[in-house]
Amino acid sequence: MKSRRALLYMPGDSRPKIEKAISLGVDCICMDMEDATAYNRKGKAREVIAKALQELGFGHAEKLIRINGFGTGFEADDLSATLIHHPDGVVIPKVEMLAQLEWLSEQIEAMELSQGWELNSIRILAGIESAKGFINLKEIATHPRLDALIFGAEDYAASIGATRSRGGLEILYARSKILLHAAANDLQAIDIVFVNFKDVVNLKIDALQGAQMGFTGKQIIHPNQVAPVQEAFSPSDKEIDYAERLLGAFEIAEAEGAGVIDFEGKMIDMPLIKSARQIIERAKAAGKI
Ligand code: COA
Ligand code: MG
Numbered sequence: 001m002k003s004r005r006a007l008l009y010m011p012g013d014s015r016p017k018i019e020k021a022i023s024l025g026v027d028c029i030c031m032d033m034e035d036a037t038a039y040n041r042k043g044k045a046r047e048v049i050a051k052a053l054q055e056l057g058f059g060h061a062e063k064l065i066r067i068n069g070f071g072t073g074f075e076a077d078d079l080s081a082t083l084i085h086h087p088d089g090v091v092i093p094k095v096e097m098l099a100q101l102e103w104l105s106e107q108i109e110a111m112e113l114s115q116g117w118e119l120n121s122i123r124i125l126a127g128i129e130s131a132k133g134f135i136n137l138k139e140i141a142t143h144p145r146l147d148a149l150i151f152g153a154e155d156y157a158a159s160i161g162a163t164r165s166r167g168g169l170e171i172l173y174a175r176s177k178i179l180l181h182a183a184a185n186d187l188q189a190i191d192i193v194f195v196n197f198k199d200v201v202n203l204k205i206d207a208l209q210g211a212q213m214g215f216t217g218k219q220i221i222h223p224n225q226v227a228p229v230q231e232a233f234s235p236s237d238k239e240i241d242y243a244e245r246l247l248g249a250f251e252i253a254e255a256e257g258a259g260v261i262d263f264e265g266k267m268i269d270m271p272l273i274k275s276a277r278q279i280i281e282r283a284k285a286a287g288k289i
Contacts (some may be wrong), residue, residue, distance in 0.1 A: 009032045041080070053082065065087045070100040128135075133252060237288075239279050240279060243279040
């Protein structure tokens, strides 16, 4: 699966911001038709995104579109204006039922078939950000076209009547639930937006906390956030070095028939081997090895 350490949103009606995003070396560029686009600019955003997809080279960045949620009345037009220009994936916000992903997947599949594109090449990333979305997450997370679950903390807090706090206790249950369902279905888990985009010190703390919890990436909203977030979601040189040495030692021990080893004074068995392998995978995906 593609590395999605940072997923940068920008208003879909802003060609300058889309162009700026391409210059930043960010993993994912998400051109938004939903909340970053005013009601009277939805049509403009569709036009700008369609042109951007046709005219701009996105380099190594993944090009994503975010459509309006199912039932808003905008979602079908968002898709029909942009899908034909082959984004790499579609972010659908406020998902509350598996049937909504089935609807989206059918639209995408019809386009893939009619254009002769590889089937299932356009992926879905689902925003889970309401009480109902969390209640139905077990089914939602099983959709075969899904690559990632995205946690929308602000909408979720509004949906349950919580007030956001610095400590974030009010979102801890939902944040953890995203991780469990992502892990159980081999999906990426993409963490909350840190909205104070001028505060890079606390952004780093928030991003590292998400990475430690098990998130694979984070949503971002400003160029200042690209480097700190991608750094936080890349394994450090120290972690990579440790993982490589550990896997080397384990390989030798395994050949000799040992399932558990003493590595530099620490007991190492399968769970730690698995996490060392994950570090190597993530380091490769991030281009660090
Ligand atoms: N993507 C790409 N470029 C961006 C950007 C973004 N999300 N946010 C800011 N920039 C650009 C600006 O256009 C500006 O470019 P310039 O120097 O070439 O003129 C530069 O980065 C500095 O921006 P700055 O002046 O600090 O911010 P701003 O006042 O232009 O914008 C926001 C502030 C919050 C309006 C803007 O960051 C934004 O729109 N973020 C995305 C919001 C969003 O998509 N929300 C929905 C998902 S939660
Ligand atoms: Mg939202």
